[in-house]
Amino acid sequence: MLALYGHPFSSYTWKVLIALYANDIEFDYRVVDDAHPEHAQFIATAGPLGKFPVLQDGENVIFESTSIIEYLSQRHARNQVLVPDEPSAALGMRMLDRVFDNYVMNVMQIVVNEYIRDGANPDQARIAEAREQLTRTYAWLEGWLEYYPPMDHITLIECAAAPALFYADWVHPIADDFPRLQHWRAHLLALPEVARCVEEARPFRPYFPLGAPDRD
Numbered sequence: 001m002l003a004l005y006g007h008p009f010s011s012y013t014w015k016v017l018i019a020l021y022a023n024d025i026e027f028d029y030r031v032v033d034d035a036h037p038e039h040a041q042f043i044a045t046a047g048p049l050g051k052f053p054v055l056q057d058g059e060n061v062i063f064e065s066t067s068i069i070e071y072l073s074q075r076h077a078r079n080q081v082l083v084p085d086e087p088s089a090a091l092g093m094r095m096l097d098r099v100f101d102n103y104v105m106n107v108m109q110i111v112v113n114e115y116i117r118d119g120a121n122p123d124q125a126r127i128a129e130a131r132e133q134l135t136r137t138y139a140w141l142e143g144w145l146e147y148y149p150p151m152d153h154i155t156l157i158e159c160a161a162a163p164a165l166f167y168a169d170w171v172h173p174i175a176d177d178f179p180r181l182q183h184w185r186a187h188l189l190a191l192p193e194v195a196r197c198v199e200e201a202r203p204f205r206p207y208f209p210l211g212a213p214d215r216d
């Protein structure tokens with residue numbers, strides 16, 4: 001059976017969980033926490049920086065959430081095509097996946113990391129720069145959404161977008177200037193695979209470094 005190393009509050013773990021849930025793929029969930037030092041030990045050497053998620057499939061060990069989803073798409077996806085075979089459709093999807101990781105998730109994480117580093121005295125210049133980048137990305141996504149209607153189907157795009165927008169909106173709320181993006185975030189959170197991740201993460205909300213908002 002597949003094994004996934006991750007944590008229910010981890011945005012990048014959600015990316016993979018959404019793909020697994022969408023395809024009803026059975027897996028052994030190996031939560032990386034203080035109660036399971038052997039899981040932390042495993043991921044420490046799986047990739048260069050010991051980050052999760054990590055997927056183990058027999059002798060195959062795959063890290064990087066996007067690569068895991070590509071792997072699942074090639075070998076285990078039964079119900080939903082996560083990454084299409086057609087090269088130009090796949091390329092467009094991979095480009096959007098990069099947008100969500102690099103310009104939403106990782107930029108949101110800059111703000112979170114500032115609060116982890118020193119919650120009483122976060123670097124305001126770094127935070128302002130990250131917020132400006134998030135606003136610019138929200139504006140770009142608002143334009144892109146004109147051509148990408150909300151779908152009930154899960155692809156690499158939904159896997160990447162749902163956790164990124166879930167947490168980014170907590171850090172830097174999506175303004176009313178971006179109604180399509182607001183609507184799409186709500187649509188994504190209502191998808192059964194994503195709603196399941198939201199519920200599984202709920203007990204960990206008190207640990208959110210900026211304080212979790214009383215919604216979602």
Ligand SMILES: N[C@@H](CCC(=O)N[C@@H](CS)C(=O)NCC(=O)O)C(=O)O
Pocket residue numbers: 010011012013049050051052053063064065066
């Ligand atoms: N690019 C990686 C990012 C993974 C990542 O940043 N994971 C976080 C959890 S969401 C992590 O491992 N944090 C713990 C650490 O950095 O030691 C991916 O797509 O899997």
